[in-house]
Amino acid sequence: xxxxxxxxxxxxxxxxxxxxxxxxxxxxxxxxxxxxxxxxxxxxxxxxxxxxxxxxxxxxxxxxxxxxxxxxxxxxxxxxxxxxxxxxxxxxxxxxxxxxxxxxxxxxxxxx
Amino acid sequence: xxxxxxxxxxxxxxxxxxxxxxxxxxxxxxxxxxxxxxxxxxxxxxxxxxxxxxxxxxxxxxxxxxxxxxxxxxxxxxxxxxxxxxxxxxxxxxxxxxxxxxxxxxx
Numbered sequence: 545x546x547x548x549x550x551x552x553x554x555x556x557x558x559x560x561x562x563x564x565x566x567x568x569x570x571x572x573x574x575x576x577x578x579x580x581x582x583x584x585x586x587x588x589x590x591x592x593x594x595x596x597x598x599x600x601x602x603x604x605x606x607x608x609x610x611x612x613x614x615x616x617x618x619x620x621x622x623x624x625x626x627x628x629x630x631x632x633x634x635x636x637x638x639x640x641x642x643x644x645x646x647x648x649x650x651x652x653x654x655x656x
Numbered sequence: 657x658x659x660x661x662x663x664x665x666x667x668x669x670x671x672x673x674x675x676x677x678x679x680x681x682x683x684x685x686x687x688x689x690x691x692x693x694x695x696x697x698x699x700x701x702x703x704x705x706x707x708x709x710x711x712x713x714x715x716x717x718x719x720x721x722x723x724x725x726x727x728x729x730x731x732x733x734x735x736x737x738x739x740x741x742x743x744x745x746x747x748x749x750x751x752x753x754x755x756x757x758x759x760x761x762x763x
Contacts, residue, residue, distance in 0.1 A: 585756075586753045587692075587747075587753040587756075589751035589753070635699045637699075643688050643690070643750075644702055644705070645750065646702075647699035649698060649699050650698075
């Protein structure tokens with residue numbers, strides 16, 4: 545069964561460093577999302593992406609964040625200058641045209 | 657910011673019992689109301705979802721009840737099993753999630 549994959553599973557970085565989180569959505573999907581979940585808290589929407597552009601973003605998704613679909617398979621989230629409060633699980637999700645989203649296993653980002 | 661209020665925060669049910677989790681929302685613009693199940697260390701997985709043109713949807717042991725006028729919807733898990741022990745999130749659309757309910761089903 546097709547699934548969303550994410551790499552790395554765990555990323556440790558120093559405060560102020562740039563990180564890129566990678567996702568490979570399910571191949572025929574058209575809509576892509578990034579969410580984050582601080583440990584023990586709720587899932588928070590960051591951004592949605594369709595037709596090679598951002599369709600919606602939250603207040604969390606400020607100028608430090610960017611997304612890109614550099615080729616036909618990858619979908620990336622870049623954090624330019626990480627802060628301690630960026631430490632969280634980051635989930636990628638994708639869907640076709642129906643509502644059903646498929647989430648990846650997540651990348652745990654630890655900012656020291 | 658539009659909120660989704662989910663309750664209870666945690667729930668303990670005996671095996672075979674009924675688990676009920678409730679959500680109340682504010683924004684009536686949404687037309688998609690999903691419930692997600694999340695196991696520790698995993699991403700959320702869609703469990704069941706409903707659109708506001710129906711009042712109830714059932715899939716196996718899982719039922720969503722939707723009350724449009726009250727802006728509330730709930731998840732009912734019938735015959736709860738220890739394998740159902742997980743965190744459950746309601747959501748409105750794709751962008752607003754509840755705080756989550758940790759369900760423990762005791763054998």
